Amino acid sequence: MKRWSLILFTVITQISVGSFWTAQFFLPFEDYLLFNRSLYASFVLMLIGLSFSLSHLNSPIRAYFAVSNLRNSWLSREIIFALLYTTFLGITILNLWLNFIPRKIIFVLIWTCSLLGFLLLYSMIRVYMQRTINTWNTFYTPISFFSAALILGALLFNLIVQGAALPGWLIIILLILIILRSSLLPRSLAILAQSIPLKDILIHLQPQFILNLILSAISLVLVGFLALNPYPATIFRAIALCLLSLDAFVDRYMFYNLQKISQPYLV
Amino acid sequence: MSQANRYAFYFDSSFCSGCKACQVACKDKNNLEVGRLWRKVYEVTGGEWHQHGQIWIPDIFSYNVSLACNHCERPICLEVCPTGAIHKREDGIVLIKDTRCIGCGYCKWVCPYNAPQFDPGTGKMTKCNSCYDYIDIGKLPVCVAACPMRALEFGEYDKLAEKHTYIQGVYPLPENSLTNPSVLIKPHQDAGRACKQPARITNIEEL
Numbered sequence: 001m002k003r004w005s006l007i008l009f010t011v012i013t014q015i016s017v018g019s020f021w022t023a024q025f026f027l028p029f030e031d032y033l034l035f036n037r038s039l040y041a042s043f044v045l046m047l048i049g050l051s052f053s054l055s056h057l058n059s060p061i062r063a064y065f066a067v068s069n070l071r072n073s074w075l076s077r078e079i080i081f082a083l084l085y086t087t088f089l090g091i092t093i094l095n096l097w098l099n100f101i102p103r104k105i106i107f108v109l110i111w112t113c114s115l116l117g118f119l120l121l122y123s124m125i126r127v128y129m130q131r132t133i134n135t136w137n138t139f140y141t142p143i144s145f146f147s148a149a150l151i152l153g154a155l156l157f158n159l160i161v162q163g164a165a166l167p168g169w170l171i172i173i174l175l176i177l178i179i180l181r182s183s184l185l186p187r188s189l190a191i192l193a194q195s196i197p198l199k200d201i202l203i204h205l206q207p208q209f210i211l212n213l214i215l216s217a218i219s220l221v222l223v224g225f226l227a228l229n230p231y232p233a234t235i236f237r238a239i240a241l242c243l244l245s246l247d248a249f250v251d252r253y254m255f256y257n258l259q260k261i262s263q264p265y266l267v
Numbered sequence: 268m269s270q271a272n273r274y275a276f277y278f279d280s281s282f283c284s285g286c287k288a289c290q291v292a293c294k295d296k297n298n299l300e301v302g303r304l305w306r307k308v309y310e311v312t313g314g315e316w317h318q319h320g321q322i323w324i325p326d327i328f329s330y331n332v333s334l335a336c337n338h339c340e341r342p343i344c345l346e347v348c349p350t351g352a353i354h355k356r357e358d359g360i361v362l363i364k365d366t367r368c369i370g371c372g373y374c375k376w377v378c379p380y381n382a383p384q385f386d387p388g389t390g391k392m393t394k395c396n397s398c399y400d401y402i403d404i405g406k407l408p409v410c411v412a413a414c415p416m417r418a419l420e421f422g423e424y425d426k427l428a429e430k431h432t433y434i435q436g437v438y439p440l441p442e443n444s445l446t447n448p449s450v451l452i453k454p455h456q457d458a459g460r461a462c463k464q465p466a467r468i469t470n471i472e473e474l
Contacts, residue, residue, distance in 0.1 A: 058370025058390030065350035065367050075349040075373055132343055132379040132445050259376060 005056035007252045009049045010124060011148055011245070013082065016045035017117035018153015020089070024114055027161070037160045039093050046086040053082070078123035085116040121149060128255075135258040140184040144255060147177035148248045151223070155244055158226070159237040165230035174223050181251065182216040185209070189258075208254045215247035273340065273359025274397060275424040275449035276411075277431055278333055281456060282418040285310055285331040292413035293335070296398065303384045305395040306335040306410050307474050309439060311458075313466030328466075330455030332437060333419060335410065336361065336382035336395035337448030344374035344383060352392075359424075359449055360397045368392055379441040380448070397421070427451050438466055 023038030054060045067083075069076045092109055095101045101109060125145050128136045151174050154166055166174075189205070202209075222240040226232065232240075285308055293299070293306045314327035338361045345353040345361060352367035353374060363374075363383070368391040375383040375392060383392045398408035402421075406412075411419045420427060427433075433451035435443040438461035460466070468474075 056371070058372075058385075059368070062350075062367070062369050065352075065369055066371070067349070068351045068367070069349050072346045073349045075347060075371070079349065127347075127373075130343065130347065130377045132377050132441070 003253075003256055005052045007249060007256065009052040009056065010145070011152070011248050011252055012045050012049035012052065013124070014121065014145060014149035014248075015152040015156055015245075016042040016049065017085070017121055018149035018151070019045070019156040020117055020153070021114060021150075022154045022157035022166075023161070024110055026157070026167075036096060038157060039089060039096070041156060041160055043086065043089040043093055046082070046089060050082060050086065053079075074123050074126040078120065078127055081116055081120040081123050085113060085120050088113045088116055121145060133259055136255075138184070140181070141255075143177070143181050143184055144251060147174075147181045148251070150174060151177060151219070152241065152245055152248055155237065155241040159234070159241050166226060168227060171223060171227040175220060175227075178216055178219050178223065182213065185212070185251075185254070205254060205257060208250055208257065212247070212250050212254055215243065215250055219244050219247050273424050273449055274338065274402070274421065275359070275427055275451060276335070276337070277420040277422070277427045277433065277451045277453075279416075279418045279431075279453040280330050280332060280437065280458060281453060282416045283308075283331040283333055283455075284416055284418075286415065288413045288415055289333050289410035289419060292409040293395070296409045299384075300388070303386065303393070304474065305382075305384060305393070306333060308333045308470075309468050309474070310470040311438060311461060311466055312469045313461055313464050315464070328455075328457035328460050328464075330457055332439070332452075333410075334380060334440070334450075336397075337380055337446070337450045338395075338397060339449060340447035343377045343379075343446050347373050347377050349373065356399070358402075360399050360402075361394075362396050362399065363392055363394060365389065365391050365393075379445050424449060424451075438462060439468060 019038055020042040023035060023042075027035050027038070054063055057063055057066075066079050067076050070080060088109065091101075092106075092113060095106065095109070125142045128141050131137060154170060154174060158166055189209075222243060225236075226240070287308045290304060290306050290308050294304070297305060299305060309332040310329065311332060312327065312329045314325070316323045316325050316327070318324075338355075338359055340359070342353070342355060342361050345355060349371065350367045350369055352364045352369075353361060354364065355361050370385065370390045370392060372383075372385060372392065375381065375385065382394045384394060385391075386393045398406075398410075401408060408421050411421045428451060431451060431453060433453055435448060435450065435452065437452050437454045437458045
């Protein structure tokens with residue numbers, strides 16, 4: 001259960017940030033109504049993600065201690081950036097209702113949210129890229145995390161913003177990310193295979209690996225379809241988001257298992 | 268805090284019989300429930316049998332490694348702990364302050380020796396503390412005192428290094444450059460074979 005809390009926290013947070021980035025770059029800010037939906041979606045996703053993050057702790061009452069080691073700990077920094085990002089999203093939403101921030105500063109507010117979202121993802125990546133965990137300390141980690149944010153964020157934006165179409169160049173980037181992520185995973189497995197017999201790796205990972213490959217292939221088809229049909233039906237957008245989210249969850253589940261089986265001799 | 272002044276464990280793998288008296292003594296002193304081990308004894312086995320005509324000849328090896336927290340010179344658990352619960356004393360002993368620990372388990376993830384252990388009763392992380400309460404009154408850690416083979420020693424790093432020949436890593440331990448563990452090991456005479464022939468930990472279910 002604790003592991004799933006982290007999987008949900010990381011994926012949901014990434015969707016929130018990716019969706020905000022997509023909205024920021026592809027919508028004129030004057031288009032309040034449409035931008036509202038993206039803001040609300042990002043904010044609600046962060047609240048849900050933070051709830052899952054709290055549930056992973058064994059002493060959630062003392063969670064406030066978790067920002068005590070900003071000097072050294074990327075986990076402390078991740079939490080601070082998550083809180084700041086959520087807070088700034090909340091301020092932006094409040095401003096939409098109360099209009100208390102001058103128009104010229106709203107631009108700064110939006111960019112601050114974007115920057116905090118990036119710092120949140122970067123901190124999240126650094127939490128896992130530690131020198132003692134060789135299977136996480138590879139390019140696969142940032143590719144997996146950023147691709148989840150961009151792919152799922154773009155699809156969520158595509159779903160909730162009616163009439164929006166993802167530009168062709170973005171579709172190409174998403175396709176490249178899916179291919180890159182799928183091809184980097186075997187490299188992590190190869191690192192494992194240097195110290196653990198391949199049959200032991202396959203016993204642990206084979207079902208998830210096959211499922212991940214199938215879902216990645218489906219992801220390629222769905223995203224490729226968006227390139228040919230920029231305005232698909234809402235049901236298609238919803239199904240695409242669900243399937244690719246499932247792909248992201250399976251990918252993240254395998255990611256956590258990479259650490260678990262990288263130390264079979266140290267249980 | 269210099270390397271010379273920090274406390275360290277010395278372990279003589281060639282003497283270790285695998286009796287696990289060290290493991291039991293630790294569990295007894297610290298009231299560790301089933302499943303939580305602050306000191307673990309790894310039984311490493313490897314090699315193979317060779318057939319010569321009708322005869323099979325063994326070419327196998329086996330040795331034990333007794334391992335607890337190594338109170339590293341560069342403890343990665345201390346670096347990553349978000350609450351600052353993990354701290355290092357002047358004498359090098361690394362401790363977890365349970366009033367600050369939130370049980371996130373991050374230290375367990377990153378420790379290359381899997382020293383931090385989760386206590387389900389308190390919801391916090393725990394680990395070998397070198398029996399600092401005993402050390403502070405001039406006694407030895409219980410694992411060292413309990414070892415019938417005298418395979419374990421405890422003391423200042425430089426004095427142990429002067430007294431013994433040692434290495435800092437042996438299979439199944441990871442590279443010592445990752446965290447500079449405060450442990451000196453005299454390897455078993457067959458320990459080198461674990462790098463060249465297939466070796467495995469045969470008591471993994473116990474751990």
